[in-house]
Amino acid sequence: MPTTPGTEPRVEARTADHPSAESGPDARFGRRALLTGGAAGAGIGAVLGIGAALGIPALRDATSGAGAGGSGGSGSTGTNGGDGSDPTVIDAAGFGGESLPCHGAHQAGVMTAPVAHARYVAYTLRPESDRAALARMFRILTGDIEGLTSGRAPLADPEPELAARPSNLTITIGVGPELVRRIDASRVPEWLAPLPAFERDRLDGRHDGGDLLVLLQADDPLPLAHAARMLERDLRSFADVRWSQQGFRQARGAEPNGTTMRNLMGQVDGTINPAPVDEDFASLVWIGSGDDRGDQPTWVHGGSALVLRRIRMQLDTWDMVDRPGREQTIGRTLADGSPLTGGDEHTPVDFEATNANGLPVIPSYAHVRRAHSTDPSERIFRRSTNYDEGGESGLLFACYQRDPLAQFVPIQRRLDELDLLNEWVEHTGSAVFAILPGFTPDTGLGDTLLA
Amino acid sequence: MPTTPGTEPRVEARTADHPSAESGPDARFGRRALLTGGAAGAGIGAVLGIGAALGIPALRDATSGAGAGGSGGSGSTGTNGGDGSDPTVIDAAGFGGESLPCHGAHQAGVMTAPVAHARYVAYTLRPESDRAALARMFRILTGDIEGLTSGRAPLADPEPELAARPSNLTITIGVGPELVRRIDASRVPEWLAPLPAFERDRLDGRHDGGDLLVLLQADDPLPLAHAARMLERDLRSFADVRWSQQGFRQARGAEPNGTTMRNLMGQVDGTINPAPVDEDFASLVWIGSGDDRGDQPTWVHGGSALVLRRIRMQLDTWDMVDRPGREQTIGRTLADGSPLTGGDEHTPVDFEATNANGLPVIPSYAHVRRAHSTDPSERIFRRSTNYDEGGESGLLFACYQRDPLAQFVPIQRRLDELDLLNEWVEHTGSAVFAILPGFTPDTGLGDTLLA
Numbered sequence: 058m059p060t061t062p063g064t065e066p067r068v069e070a071r072t073a074d075h076p077s078a079e080s081g082p083d084a085r086f087g088r089r090a091l092l093t094g095g096a097a098g099a100g101i102g103a104v105l106g107i108g109a110a111l112g113i114p115a116l117r118d119a120t121s122g123a124g125a126g127g128s129g130g131s132g133s134t135g136t137n138g139g140d141g142s143d144p145t146v147i148d149a150a151g152f153g154g155e156s157l158p159c160h161g162a163h164q165a166g167v168m169t170a171p172v173a174h175a176r177y178v179a180y181t182l183r184p185e186s187d188r189a190a191l192a193r194m195f196r197i198l199t200g201d202i203e204g205l206t207s208g209r210a211p212l213a214d215p216e217p218e219l220a221a222r223p224s225n226l227t228i229t230i231g232v233g234p235e236l237v238r239r240i241d242a243s244r245v246p247e248w249l250a251p252l253p254a255f256e257r258d259r260l261d262g263r264h265d266g267g268d269l270l271v272l273l274q275a276d277d278p279l280p281l282a283h284a285a286r287m288l289e290r291d292l293r294s295f296a297d298v299r300w301s302q303q304g305f306r307q308a309r310g311a312e313p314n315g316t317t318m319r320n321l322m323g324q325v326d327g328t329i330n331p332a333p334v335d336e337d338f339a340s341l342v343w344i345g346s347g348d349d350r351g352d353q354p355t356w357v358h359g360g361s362a363l364v365l366r367r368i369r370m371q372l373d374t375w376d377m378v379d380r381p382g383r384e385q386t387i388g389r390t391l392a393d394g395s396p397l398t399g400g401d402e403h404t405p406v407d408f409e410a411t412n413a414n415g416l417p418v419i420p421s422y423a424h425v426r427r428a429h430s431t432d433p434s435e436r437i438f439r440r441s442t443n444y445d446e447g448g449e450s451g452l453l454f455a456c457y458q459r460d461p462l463a464q465f466v467p468i469q470r471r472l473d474e475l476d477l478l479n480e481w482v483e484h485t486g487s488a489v490f491a492i493l494p495g496f497t498p499d500t501g502l503g504d505t506l507l508a
Numbered sequence: 509m510p511t512t513p514g515t516e517p518r519v520e521a522r523t524a525d526h527p528s529a530e531s532g533p534d535a536r537f538g539r540r541a542l543l544t545g546g547a548a549g550a551g552i553g554a555v556l557g558i559g560a561a562l563g564i565p566a567l568r569d570a571t572s573g574a575g576a577g578g579s580g581g582s583g584s585t586g587t588n589g590g591d592g593s594d595p596t597v598i599d600a601a602g603f604g605g606e607s608l609p610c611h612g613a614h615q616a617g618v619m620t621a622p623v624a625h626a627r628y629v630a631y632t633l634r635p636e637s638d639r640a641a642l643a644r645m646f647r648i649l650t651g652d653i654e655g656l657t658s659g660r661a662p663l664a665d666p667e668p669e670l671a672a673r674p675s676n677l678t679i680t681i682g683v684g685p686e687l688v689r690r691i692d693a694s695r696v697p698e699w700l701a702p703l704p705a706f707e708r709d710r711l712d713g714r715h716d717g718g719d720l721l722v723l724l725q726a727d728d729p730l731p732l733a734h735a736a737r738m739l740e741r742d743l744r745s746f747a748d749v750r751w752s753q754q755g756f757r758q759a760r761g762a763e764p765n766g767t768t769m770r771n772l773m774g775q776v777d778g779t780i781n782p783a784p785v786d787e788d789f790a791s792l793v794w795i796g797s798g799d800d801r802g803d804q805p806t807w808v809h810g811g812s813a814l815v816l817r818r819i820r821m822q823l824d825t826w827d828m829v830d831r832p833g834r835e836q837t838i839g840r841t842l843a844d845g846s847p848l849t850g851g852d853e854h855t856p857v858d859f860e861a862t863n864a865n866g867l868p869v870i871p872s873y874a875h876v877r878r879a880h881s882t883d884p885s886e887r888i889f890r891r892s893t894n895y896d897e898g899g900e901s902g903l904l905f906a907c908y909q910r911d912p913l914a915q916f917v918p919i920q921r922r923l924d925e926l927d928l929l930n931e932w933v934e935h936t937g938s939a940v941f942a943i944l945p946g947f948t949p950d951t952g953l954g955d956t957l958l959a
Contacts, residue, residue, distance in 0.1 A: 153762035173729075173759065215827040215834075216774030218842060224762050277759040278624075282772060282896040286823060298899065308624065308728040310761045311604035311675050321733060323667030372737060376666040383666075391669060445733040446897060448749065 152309065153222030153277060159206045162359055163343060163495040164502075166227035166274050167440070167457055168333040171318070174281050175274045175304040175442045177365060177453065178289070179233075179267025179488060180296035188240050188507070194295040195503030199496060201291055202228045205284040214287055224277035224309075226284060230502055231270035231363055231490030240506055244354040248362055248462045249491050255473040257483065264300045264367045264486025272363075276309040302367065302486075304442025304453040317394065317402065321443050321450045322370055322481070324387055325394025328402050331438050341464070342438045342457050353460075356505040359494030361457045364437075364465045367444070367486030369451040375481040386477045388425035396425070422477040428468055437464050451482070461489055603760065604673030604728060610657045613810050614794060614946040615953075617678030618891070618908055619784040622769070623727045626755040626893045627736055628816060628904065630684075630718025630939060631747035639691050639958070645746040646954030650947060652742055653679045656735040665738055675728035675760075677735060681953055682721035682814055682941030691957055695805045699813055699913045700942050706924040708934065715751045715818045715937025723814075727760040753818065753937075755893025755904040768845065768853065772894050772901045773821055773932070775838055776845025779853050782889050792915070793889045793908050804911075807956040810945030812908045815888075815916045818895070818937030820902040826932040837928045839876035847876070873928040879919055888915050902933070912940055 159165050186194070201211050206226050210217035237245045251266060271288050275281040289298060306318040320326040331338050339346040345358025375383070384390055388397055388406060398407035398418050406425050410418040419426050430436070437456040444453050458464035472479070496502050610616050637645070652662050657677050661668035688696045702717060722739050726732040740749060757769040771777040782789050790797040796809025826834070835841055839848055839857060849858035849869050857876050861869040870877050881887070888907040895904050909915035923930070947953050 150764045151762050151767075153758065215831070216842070219770060219772070219774050222758075222762065224759065277762040278756045278896075279758050279762075279770065279772075279894065282894070282901065285896075286772075286901065290824070290827070301899065303897065305729045307604065307673075307730050308675065309759060311602050311673065311728040311730075313601045316602075319670060319730065321670070321730075321737075323670050373741070376741070380666070391667070443730065443733070445729075445736075446754065448752065450733065450737065 151222075153224050153280075154208065155225050155276075156207050156223045157225050157227055159202050159227070160497045161495045163361070164227075164229045164492060165206070165495075166229035166272055167342070167361060167492065168338075168438075169225075169227055169274075171306060171440065172225050172227075172274050172276045173306050173309045174276070174278050175272065175453070176281060176285055176301065177304075177455075178271045178273070178285060178301045179264075179299045180269040180271070180292060181299045182236060182239065182268040182296045183294075186239065186295045190295055191236065191239060191503070192507050194292065195501055195507070197291050198230060198288070198503075199501040201288055202230075202502070205280075205287060211287070213291075216283060219283035220280060220287075222277070223280050224275045226273065226275040226280050228284060228288070229270075229272040229274075229492060231272065231492045232503075232506070233266060233268045233270070233488075233490055235268040237491070237506065244356060244506075246353055246357060246362075246491065248460050249489060252364070252461065252469075252487055252489060253466060255469060255484070257473050257479055258487070259369075259483040259485050260487055261485050264302060264488070266488050267299050267490070269296055270363070270488070270490040300486075302365075302444060302453055303446065304444050306442055318441075318443075320370075320441070320452050321372065321445060322375055322383075323391055325389065325402060326452070327439050327441060328389075328394055331436055337433070338438070341434070341436055341459060344459050356508070357491050357494065358505070361492040362459065362461050363488075363490045363492050364454075364456050364458070364461050365486070365488045365490070366454040366484050367451065368454050368482050369449060369485045371481045371483070372450055378481075385420055386422075386424060386480075388419045388423035420477075422475055424472070424476050424478045427471045427474075427476040430468065430471075435464055435467055437468065451485075457492070602673075604675050604731075605659065606676050606727075607658050607674045608676050608678055610653050610678070611948045612946045614812075615678075615680045615943060616657070616946075617680035617723055617725050618793070618812060618943060619789075619889075620676075620678055620725075622757060622891065623676050623678075623725050624757050624760045625727070625729045625732050626723065626725045626904070627732060627752065628755075628906075629722045629724070629736060629740070629752045630715075630750040631720040631722070631743060632750045633687060633690065633719040633747045634745075637690065637746045641746055642687065642690060642954070643958050645743065646958070647952055648742050649681060649739070649954075650952040652739055653681075653953070656731075656738060662738070664742075667734060670734035671731060671738075673728070674731050675726045677724065677726040677731050679735060679739070680721075680723040680725070680943060682723065682943045683957070684717060684719045684721070684939075684941055686719040688942070688957065695807060695957075697804055697808060697813075697942065699911050700940060703815070703912065703920075703938055703940060704917060706920060706935070708924050708930055709938070710820075710934040710936050711938055712936050715753060715939070717939050718750050718941070720747055721814070721939070721941040751937075753816075753895060753904055754897065755895050757893055769892075769894075771821075771892070771903050772823065772896060773826055773834075774842050776840065776853060777903070778890050778892060779840075779845055782887055788884070789889070792885070792887055792910065795910050807959070808942050808945065809956070812943040813910065813912050814939075814941045814943050815905075815907050815909070815912050816937070816939045816941070817905040817935050818902065819905050819933050820900060820936050822932045822934070823901055829932075836871055836874060837931075839870045839874035871928075873926055875923070875927050875929045878922045878925075878927040881919065881922075886915055886918055888919065902936075908943070 157165050157169055182191075204211035204214070205220050206223055206228055208221050208223045210220035214220055234245050234249045237249065269292075271285070271292075273281050273285050273288075275284075285301075307316070317325050317328050331341055342361050344353050344360050344362070345355070378386070380391060384397060389395060390397065394402040396404055396406040396419070398404075398410040406419060406429070408417075408419055408426060408429065412418050437458045440455045440457065442453045442455070444451055456465055493502055494505055496504065608616050608620055633642075655662035655665070656671050657674055657679055659672050659674045661671035665671055685696045685700045688700065720743075722736070722743075724732050724736050724739075726735075736752075758767070768776050768779050782792050793812050795804050795811050795813070796806070829837070831842060835848060840846060841848065845853040847855055847857040847870070849855075849861040857870060857880070859868075859870055859877060859880065863869050888909045891906045891908065893904045893906070895902055907916055944953055945956055947955065
C-alpha cells in the first residue's frame with residue numbers, strides 16, 4: 058500500500074466523521090451522534106415530510122430506512138420480533154450507520170428486509186468441543202453478535218472502525234446435527250440431516266453440510282468481511298471453517314425499495330414468497346408457532362429450518378435458447394417477471410389458460426408449474442442471492458421453513474422429476490441447518506439447546 | 509430456484525419499472541423514462557433544492573448523483589474528458605440507471621470517481637490471434653463497451669435486462685507486451701514488462717501478467733457480473749481467461765461522498781493522491797501529455813500505465829500488535845487517518861516533528877515516511893480495492909502513471925527495503941498493463957495501436 062509521495066497533499070473531500078483516537082466506543086458514538094446524528098437526522102425527516110406531501114415516492118425509496126427509522130437514536134433498543142424491517146438510524150450521513158436489533162423472539166436475518174450482500178460460513182466442530190466448550194462458544198458468539206451488529210465493536214475487536222458502520226449487518230446462527238448430538242443426541246429433529254438424494258443432484262462435496270453456520274448479511278461488504286473474520290477468530294478454538302460462500306443482490310439504492318431481485322439468468326427471482334406480515338407466515342417458517350404439530354424438540358421452538366442449495370447455472374447454453382424458449386421454460390416473461398398468462402409481476406399465474414390451439418399457455422414442463430403446489434402448507438420462505446466467483450455463476454438458493462421434509466422436499470422432488478430448467482442448472486452443494494431461536498439481553502444464543 | 513407455490517401470491521412491493529417484453533431496447537428506455545424519469549426526476553430535483561436551501565449536505569450526499577446529474581436524459585452524450593465524475597442520470601428511482609460516458613480522450617474508469625465494485629480479468633491471447641484477429645477483437649470490444657456501459661445492451665446480449673441498469677459501469681481495456689508484439693514488436697514501451705523483482709515479493713504465479721486486461725467497475729455487482737460474462741463470451745475465440753480478481757470498497761451510499769476508503773487492516777487508505785482536477789495530474793498519469801519526455805510510442809499517448817499488485821494481509825498477526833504499534837507502523841491514526849504529527853486526515857505529514865525525547869514522531873520505518881518522496885514527479889494515482897475470498901484478505905493495489913519505472917518502482921523499492929508494514933503484508937501477484945487511449949463515436953479501441 059504505498060502512499061503517494063507528494064509535497065502538496067490533495068483534498069478530494071474532507072470529512073470529520075470518523076471516530077477520534079482517544080475515545081472509547083461509547084464516547085465515539087456520542088461524538089458522532091452529536092456531530093451528525095441529531096441535526097442532520099431531523100433535517101432528513103423534515104425534507105422527507107415535504108417529499109411525502111408532494112407525493113414523490115421515489116425520494117422515499119431513495120433514502121429508504123433513513124426516513125423510515127427516524128428515531129435517530131444511537132442504540133438498538135428495539136427487537137426484531139415485529140416485521141423486523143425498519144432499521145434504526147445511527148447516522149444520517151450515508152446508510153452505513155443503520156443497524157438492526159439482534160434481540161427478539163427470532164434471530165435477525167431471516168425476516169429482516171433483504172440486503173445486498175450475504176456470506177454463509179459453515180464450520181466443522183473440533184473433536185474436543187464438548188458440551189462445556191459449546192456453552193462457552195455460544196456465550197462468545199452472543200456477545201460478538203450484540204457488538205458487531207450494533208456498531209459497538211466487541212472489546213477484543215482490534216479494528217473497531219471497521220465495525221462502527223454496520224450497514225444493517227445481521228448475524229444468524231444455525232446448527233447441524235453433530236452439534237446437537239454433542240449436547241443431547243436424543244434431541245436432533247428428524248429433518249436435521251442431509252436431504253434425501255435427488256436424481257439430478259450433482260453435489261461435489263465442496264459446499265455440503267456443516268456443524269455450525271454463521272450467516273452474515275449487510276448492505277456493505279466491508280463491515281461484513283470484518284465481522285466474518287472476527288467470528289472466525291473467536292470460533293477458532295472450537296471449530297474450523299468447512300466452506301464459505303458469498304452471495305449478492307442488486308446494490309442497496311440501485312433499485313427502488315422492494316424490487317424483486319434478478320438472478321444471473323436474467324430472471325426476476327423470488328416473486329411468490331410468503332411475507333412476514335402474512336397471517337400464516339409464522340406457521341410456515343417459525344417452529345413451534347401457529348398450528349405446529351408439536352412434534353419438534355422445544356429447543357428449536359422460535360427457530361427455523363434453513364435449506365441452502367448451491368445451484369450452478371450453465372449460462373453459455375442458456376444463452377443459446379431464444380427468448381420465447383427461455384420464457385416458456387420458466388412460465389414468466391424475462392422483461393418484468395409477469396406470468397405468460399398476463400398481468401404484472403404479482404398477478405397470479407393462470408395454470409388453466411390455453412392458447413388458440415387449445416394448449417396450456419404455461420407448459421407442463423415450466424418451472425412455475427412444477428414448483429406450484431395446491432397444498433398451502435407446502436410453502437417455503439425464499440431468500441436467495443447470486444454468486445459469481447472462480448469462473449462459476451449461479452444462485453445460492455436459501456429457504457426457511459418449519460420442516461424441510463414437508464415443505465422444501467416435495468417442491469424439489471417435483472422439480473427434480475420434470476422441470477425444463479434442469480437442462481441449465483445443477484445443484485452442486487446442499488446443507489440443512491437448524492436456525493436457533495432468538496435471544497434477548499437477558500438470554501443467550503443456544504440457551505434452549507443447553508438447557 | 510423453486511418458486512414458492514401458493515394460492516395467494518404476495519405483494520411485498522409493486523413496481524412497474526421493468527421493460528416490457530415486446531419492445532426493443534430503445535422503446536424500453538423511452539417507456540421507462542416516461543414512467544419514472546421525467547416526473548420523478550423533476551421531483552427529486554425540486555426537493556433537493558429545498559434540502560440545499562436548508563443547508564443539509566447529508567441529503568445531497570445520500571442521493572448523490574441523482575441530484576448532481578439532473579439532466580434526466582436517456583443517453584450518454586457527454587465525454588469523460590473532463591473530470592468525468594458527474595454521472596448521467598437515466599432513472600431517478602435508484603442509482604441503477606446512472607451511466608458514465610465511455611467516449612473521450614481517455615478511457616473511462618481511471619479518473620472517474622471511485623465506485624464500490626471492481627473486477628480485473630486478465631486474458632492470454634490464443635496462438636492464432638494475429639493482427640487481423642486483434643483488429644476484429646477490438647471492434648467487438650468497442651461495440652460491447654459502448655452498449656454495456658450506456659445501459660443499451662449490445663444486440664447479441666441475451667439478457668438485456670441485466671445490462672439496462674449499469675450503475676456507473678465502466679470498462680477499461682489494457683494490453684500486455686505480447687499483444688503489442690503481435691502487432692509491432694518495435695512498439696513495446698520499455699516499462700511494459702514484468703516489474704523488476706523486489707526482495708520481498710512472494711509472487712505465487714496465480715495473478716501475474718496477462719496479454720489483455722478487462723477492468724470492470726460499477727456501483728452494483730449485478731451489471732458488473734453480467735458485463736464480465738458478455739465480454740468473456742465475445743473474447744473466447746481470441747483469448748482465454750488467465751486470472752480474475754474481484755475488489756470492493758464501502759458500498760455506494762454507505763458513507764458520505766468523498767470518504768476515503770478503509771482497507772481490511774482498518775486503515776484509511778488512499779488519502780494522499782493526485783486529483784483529476786490538479787494541474788499536474790495529466791503529466792503524472794496520461795502518457796504524452798504535459799511535459800512528457802516524448803520517448804513513448806505514440807499509440808499509447810492518451811493512455812496510462814497500470815500497475816496491479818495483489819497484497820495479501822496477515823491479519824491474524826496484525827491484530828496482535830497494540831493500537832499505538834499499528835499506528836506507528838503506518839504513521840497515521842487508525843481513528844481517522846490523520847498523521848501522528850496532528851491535524852486531520854488531509855493535514856500534511858510533518859516528517860521533521862520530534863517528541864519530548866527528541867525522537868521523530870514519524871518513525872524511520874513508518875510506511876508514510878518510506879513511501880514519501882521529495883521528487884514531485886515520483887507520484888502515482890492510486891485506485892485500490894479490498895479483496896476477501898477463499899479465506900484470504902488483502903488489497904488489490906492499483907496505480908496509474910506515465911511510467912512505472914520512474915514512478916511506482918522507486919516508491920516500492922523504498923518500501924521493499926524498509927517498511928515495518930512488510931511484517932504483515934506480502935505481494936503475491938503483479939501485473940503491468942498499458943491502458944489504451946480513449947475512443948470516440950468515430951474511432952475505436954486499439955485504433956492507434958493498429959494504425
